[in-house]
Amino acid sequence: MRVRLDEDACTGHGRCYALAPDVFAPDDRGHCLVLVDDVPPELEAQARAGEANCPERAISVEA
Amino acid sequence: MGYGGNAPDAGSNGTLEDLADFRPFLMPEIVKEPQPVYERLRAEAPVLETPVGVVLSRHDDVMYALRHPELFASDMDAVHLGNERPLIPLQIDPPDHLRYRKILDPLFAPREINRLDGEVRALTNSLIDTFVDTGEVEYASAVAVPLPCTVFLALMGLPQDELAYFLSLKDGIIRPEGGFGTEECRDAQRATGRAIYDYFEQAVADRRAHPRDDLITRFTVAEADGDRLSDDEILDICFLFIMAGLDTVTASLGCSMAYLAQHPAARAALVDDPALVPGAVEELLRWEGVVPGSARMCAQDTEINGTPIKKGTPVHLLIASANLDPQEFPDPDLVDFARSGNRHLAFGGGVHRCLGSHLARLELRVALEEWHRRIPEYAIAPGSEPVYITGLRAVEHLPLVFPRGGR
Numbered sequence: 001m002r003v004r005l006d007e008d009a010c011t012g013h014g015r016c017y018a019l020a021p022d023v024f025a026p027d028d029r030g031h032c033l034v035l036v037d038d039v040p041p042e043l044e045a046q047a048r049a050g051e052a053n054c055p056e057r058a059i060s061v062e063a
Numbered sequence: 064m065g066y067g068g069n070a071p072d073a074g075s076n077g078t079l080e081d082l083a084d085f086r087p088f089l090m091p092e093i094v095k096e097p098q099p100v101y102e103r104l105r106a107e108a109p110v111l112e113t114p115v116g117v118v119l120s121r122h123d124d125v126m127y128a129l130r131h132p133e134l135f136a137s138d139m140d141a142v143h144l145g146n147e148r149p150l151i152p153l154q155i156d157p158p159d160h161l162r163y164r165k166i167l168d169p170l171f172a173p174r175e176i177n178r179l180d181g182e183v184r185a186l187t188n189s190l191i192d193t194f195v196d197t198g199e200v201e202y203a204s205a206v207a208v209p210l211p212c213t214v215f216l217a218l219m220g221l222p223q224d225e226l227a228y229f230l231s232l233k234d235g236i237i238r239p240e241g242g243f244g245t246e247e248c249r250d251a252q253r254a255t256g257r258a259i260y261d262y263f264e265q266a267v268a269d270r271r272a273h274p275r276d277d278l279i280t281r282f283t284v285a286e287a288d289g290d291r292l293s294d295d296e297i298l299d300i301c302f303l304f305i306m307a308g309l310d311t312v313t314a315s316l317g318c319s320m321a322y323l324a325q326h327p328a329a330r331a332a333l334v335d336d337p338a339l340v341p342g343a344v345e346e347l348l349r350w351e352g353v354v355p356g357s358a359r360m361c362a363q364d365t366e367i368n369g370t371p372i373k374k375g376t377p378v379h380l381l382i383a384s385a386n387l388d389p390q391e392f393p394d395p396d397l398v399d400f401a402r403s404g405n406r407h408l409a410f411g412g413g414v415h416r417c418l419g420s421h422l423a424r425l426e427l428r429v430a431l432e433e434w435h436r437r438i439p440e441y442a443i444a445p446g447s448e449p450v451y452i453t454g455l456r457a458v459e460h461l462p463l464v465f466p467r468g469g470r
Contacts, residue, residue: 009130011412011413011416012416013410013412013416013420014172014173014420014421015405017173018341026172026173026174028169028172029164029165029168029169030168030171030172030173030174030421031168049403049404052403052404052405052406053404053405054406055126055406055407055408055410055412055416056130056412056413057406
């Protein structure tokens with residue numbers, strides 16, 4: 001699974017790193033940083049939670 | 064796991080005979096239960112023209128407008144709050160907006176805000192201490208109103224004994240005498256505005272001379288790309304903070320506790336598993352619709368869903384309705400603390416996403432955690448019911464009873 005972030009769409013809601021702290025982290029402004037582009041199976045649920053809870057639809061995951 | 068959304072005694076409330084009579088503020092006749100009216104708007108009139116502007120009620124349309132500030136401007140024409148200069152950063156659009164958010168975002172980012180957890184917890188407990196032994200409390204005046212204000216004072220480095228003064232300043236702007244739109248109201252807002260500016264002018268001068276570990280000091284030294292805030296800009300930000308950061312949390316606390324007091328299974332779930340609290344905070348933000356909408360001004364002729372909107376038309380983004388749209392939220396009327404996807408827009412979206420969202424979330428989470436830890440069993444006082452008021456959707460009167468001592 002791969003995670004893609006649209007940096008221009010992210011405005012720092014912070015839902016991703018609150019719900020999926022092993023896949024996403026905040027930068028200094030509280031915007032999203034992707035920690036693992038290639039998501040190992042044990043973190044796939046976290047990556048999906050990040051996608052499903054991003055109000056800006058800035059995160060997409062591809063199997 | 065989920066709970067019914069509607070108030071147990073809902074019935075006659077939440078009605079509006081003719082959608083053409085809908086106005087984009089919380090009308091008194093629907094404030095107790097606005098959700099059914101939003102449902103009709105989305106289904107029957109998703110782009111509704113009213114005498115005071117166009118109302119958008121679907122999630123996709125609201126999101127589109129939030130993400131296109133070049134079409135739907137958030138400037139001084141969009142919101143009237145008695146200020147003479149633009150409210151920073153709310154009434155500044157891109158590209159200038161980015162300059163302020165680059166400086167301010169780090170100060171309000173989760174990493175910075177979550178350092179306040181212990182202090183917010185202590186302030187919450189000191190409020191609970193004042194009534195826990197009596198077995199009854201009016202939640203709005205005892206917790207929902209004072210908590211955000213005490214947190215604000217702590218964050219800004221201002222003395223807690225000025226709580227009453229700050230509450231009066233806030234009400235002078237948000238609930239002015241005479242009601243909105245009157246000359247009396249504008250005079251009252253201007254006078255209060257000057258008092259707020261005078262107060263913070265002294266505080267800023269003091270922090271420049273004697274820096275401390277507080278937010279006002281951080282405003283004076285924060286920089287991005289070598290750029291800093293001027294004193295006037297800091298005052299504008301403090302002014303917006305009072306208007307945007309106090310009543311919103313008060314209203315969210317009151318609506319959340321009113322929901323839980325009327326839904327015992329939901330309350331019991333939080334008591335049994337405090338790890339559900341963060342999800343409950345998000346779901347109640349989505350469901351309760353405390354901030355009904357966000358105002359914009361159409362900046363270029365455009366269209367939404369085939370409906371033309373002319374430049375200069377006020378456009379009201381009905382966030383509380385977007386958060387109940389079945390196209391985005393399966394079973395939108397089910398209140399589910401473990402909802403697997405929750406893209407609610409309670410804090411807005413796009414570049415103007417609420418700067419204080421992480422502080423609000425911290426206050427809501429800690430207030431629910433501490434209350435349920437200390438007072439797990441509670442109910443609406445027999446013979447009374449929550450009193451909802453308009454403006455923001457808030458609970459003005461919420462009498463609760465519980466075992467003396469809490470448990």
